């Protein structure tokens with residue numbers, strides 16, 4: 001279980017996170033929602049040490065992650081897929097995937113790659129192609145596949161749906177649901193697209209101006225008209 005306790009962080013005078021607490025249970029998807037600038041990306045960046053926590057702690061299965069160098073986190077079971085789908089365009093799809101295991105200093109078995117190709121058939125078809133030929137949806141699959149090759153307990157995913165066709169979003173979200181169900185993966189999903197995120201999440205937290213406004217089951221959040229209008233935009 002990932003636990004975030006009273007976490008604060010910012011940029012110079014900007015206080016982007018102000019005492020945020022949440023838990024993401026094993027085998028669940030926790031959606032982090034809220035308007036532009038609410039602090040969602042900063043939350044993920046602070047959990048993975050890219051932004052320094054000013055106070056508060058992050059623990060994974062009881063182990064304190066706060067203060068651990070970012071590059072050591074994959075080995076401890078934390079994978080972060082930032083927004084923007086960054087891939088190395090001049091490497092092949094398979095070379096990009098291998099980087100996921102390298103980051104966690106894991107040896108890849110043939111079975112590891114086969115599993116990713118089974119999960120993401122379009123990547124299997126393009127395994128020897130350069131990553132720059134991929135569509136947006138395929139790139140999203142590649143960055144998720146690469147993160148999975150570090151064998152994470154917890155996957156932090158920032159805006160995976162941004163700019164993708166609704167059909168592709170459904171495909172990627174169904175896949176995440178499967179990983180959570182079959183592998184006990186824990187997912188923290190940051191999304192602007194609150195409606196889609198709540199349709200696959202178990203729980204959700206809504207941020208506003210760096211603070212948690214509400215946390216509840218995804219079904220309860222999705223059914224709260226006032227909350228939807230005020231913070232979720234649907």
Ligand code: ATP
Nearest residue numbers: 011014016034035036037038039040041042043192
């Ligand atoms: P978005 O969906 O637009 O990414 P968000 O909810 O992820 O929004 P953050 O990107 O975490 O929000 O931003 C939280 C606050 O921190 C905002 O006020 C934002 O302007 C500010 N901020 C974010 N990144 C920086 C930065 N690198 N330097 C200064 N301020 C920043």
